[in-house]
Amino acid sequence: MTQRPTRPSTSGGNSSSGESPSQTWTRTFEGQGPCLSSRLARVAARGWAEVDEENEVGVRSIAAAVPDPDGHGRPRPAVSLGATVVLTSAEELRTHVPALLDCAEEIAAVMG
Template identity: 60%
Template sequence: MSDDMLGRGLRLLTTLSRHPEGLGVSAAARAARLPVSSAHRLLARMTEEGFVVHDPSARTYALGLRALELAHGFHRTPAGFNHLLGPMRQLAERTGLVVIAGILDGDQVLLVRSVQGSQHLQLRSDEGTRNPWHATSLGKALVAARPEADQERLLAGPLPRSAPNTLSDPDELRAELARVRKLGWAEAEEENERGVRSIALCVPAADPDGGPPQLALSLGATVVLTGREELHDMVPLLQTTAREAAAYGR
């Protein structure tokens, strides 16, 4: 397989990962910016290899079990963020809330690890999920730690609204990032999803001179069960967890 075909195949897999319900050939080709004929050949080959499954009745393609093997294999590697699980589980047990780890990828936050809490209302926090940086506490914490030039590039947009409370005005977001830097942590109040509030802060970088932090941790809660001030009171616990996660990663 040529490098070009490999790249096209990977683009198709990435596209399918964002559409768990499956896509038809034409829709997958359009989303991956590929000719339909190329997408059809690649999907057929990846189906043979088990990376994709085909539903003949719905005429759609979705990720297969081999893709799951890749995901589990990644989590077993040094880059798989396994060092976060111990501190995250302890925090989830202590607070009853979901604990999420995320990184900044372009203008989105990618969730890389999550540990559910014990509250009977739990949030959706699937690993691999992407959210707009400006609508999440994770994203605001990470962007606030970036150089000013990076911040301005992200503030230039686009800044889509995910919920009625999403901050989409660059000046408001600029002020919000300044507030995050002053406090040392970020919050999102029903900004990415109705009924959900969260706090987040960065995990200290292993080498403070090596650039800004690349990873952040958050506590997520429903507005029904956890008040805003109650969540704010958990900031010290989140700070302790971030320090422990940094120590585990060294």
């Protein structure tokens, strides 16, 4: 089974590539270099990502990468929570970040 990388324009893609973007992503998103690198550094520092209608109009989401227990910085799965803009404000969605981070930690513990 082949695995397709998550797009960095999604909250899941941002969170799972937050450690260090590969050369492939750099080539794919040429012209976004400094902006993308800055965004990924911010995501890595806080431990989660968000998008607000950047990928799909009317949808916002938050995501956290499942931690790599070996500390090798390998790409990992991400946990994401999405909501419609009409029903959920960005502030309300952000209140779920602690639970999302806990969920990612629990998955990491099970994955080993």
